[in-house]
Amino acid sequence: MSTISLKKKTASIVLEKKQLTGVTAKVGIVLDITGSMRKLYRDGVVQEVVERVLAVASQFDDDGELDIWVYDNEFSRLPAATEEIFMGYVEKNILSNDSVHKFGRNDEPKVMKDVIQKYTKEEPSDVPVFLVFINDGGCKAGIKKFIVESSTQPIFWQFIGIGDSNFDVLRKLDTMEGRFVDNANFFHVPDIEQVTDEELYNQMLNEFPEWLKEAKEKGILRKKRKSPLNFIFPNRNK
Numbered sequence: 001m002s003t004i005s006l007k008k009k010t011a012s013i014v015l016e017k018k019q020l021t022g023v024t025a026k027v028g029i030v031l032d033i034t035g036s037m038r039k040l041y042r043d044g045v046v047q048e049v050v051e052r053v054l055a056v057a058s059q060f061d062d063d064g065e066l067d068i069w070v071y072d073n074e075f076s077r078l079p080a081a082t083e084e085i086f087m088g089y090v091e092k093n094i095l096s097n098d099s100v101h102k103f104g105r106n107d108e109p110k111v112m113k114d115v116i117q118k119y120t121k122e123e124p125s126d127v128p129v130f131l132v133f134i135n136d137g138g139c140k141a142g143i144k145k146f147i148v149e150s151s152t153q154p155i156f157w158q159f160i161g162i163g164d165s166n167f168d169v170l171r172k173l174d175t176m177e178g179r180f181v182d183n184a185n186f187f188h189v190p191d192i193e194q195v196t197d198e199e200l201y202n203q204m205l206n207e208f209p210e211w212l213k214e215a216k217e218k219g220i221l222r223k224k225r226k227s228p229l230n231f232i233f234p235n236r237n238k
Contacts, residue, residue: 004083007055007197014201015059018209026119027057028067029132030111033094035072035103036136036165045193046134047090052197053132054081056204060130067118070094072104075111077118108135109142116146120153128221129155130208137165144169144176151179154220156211158204159186181214182207 015021031046040046050068057066065080076099081089094100119129139159147157161167170186185207189195215221 004051004055004058004086007052008058010197011055011059011201014198014205015056017202018205020060020205020209023060023212024127025060026063026067026125026127026129027053027060027065027132028069028115028119028129029053030069030071030115030134031094032106032135033070033072033100033102034106034136034138036163038103040136040162041090041095044090046094047088049134049192050081050089051086052200053204054083054086055197056130056201057081058083068093069111069115070100070102071106071108071111072101073107073110074101074104075107075114076100077114106135106138106140108133108140109146112143112146116150116153116155119155120150126154126221128212128215131155131157132204133157133159135159135161135167135170136163137161137167139167139169141169147173147176147184148178151181151183152220154215155183156208156215157184158208159184160192160204161186161188162190162192164190181211181218181220183211183215 029050033041037046050066054066058064065082067080068078070076070078078093094102115131119125159170159173161170167186167188173184173186174182176184187203192200212221
């Protein structure tokens with residue numbers, strides 16, 4: 001079996017355990033490409049991460065595609081990855097792509113704004129979005145604004161911290177106030193190369209089922225989402 005086939009098999013087992021079999025969702029990934037990530041790109045670790053998340057996307061994405069962004073102090077929205085073109089994706093579309101700004105400082109709010117723009121303005125849908133966000137530390141506190149604002153939208157943010165830097169901002173996600181629903185989760189993996197596919201998928205999909213349930217109960221995943229609007233504009237109908 002190919003590596004992607006093996007990862008798909010593992011992803012399928014975890015999805016079944018999490019009772020996510022049959023769930024349709026769009027899947028996206030945001031990749032940190034700041035200076036401290038240089039070695040992980042050069043050594044093929046980021047390519048491996050893309051393949052691992054693509055295996056999940058192929059299981060419950062509505063079109064089998066993985067939407068991809070990279071960011072440092074700027075960001076790029078890249079072509080979607082599929083099983084047909086995932087080989088060498090990072091080298092071709094990121095490292096050898098001169099239009100991609102790389103190895104600068106970090107500015108998460110810019111790329112988060114574009115993610116929300118894509119899924120709520122350009123391609124609005126009632127299909128939920130599972131968004132994996134890879135960060136190697138020093139995440140800006142400004143992300144709170146975008147997480148709160150998107151809590152009325154069908155987007156779940158799964159942050160994964162890699163390495164041994166400062167993740168204080170991301171560690172506070174579970175206690176972040178002002179949201180319509182809890183729409184974000186974070187876990188830390190010091191060395192992502194040492195984590196098995198099963199361990200990664202178990203953590204990555206840990207809170208998504210609960211968010212799906214609450215999002216349905218509060219109308220976020222229905223065509224008529226009156227409750228979220230009332231949450232933003234409490235006097236709208238008065």
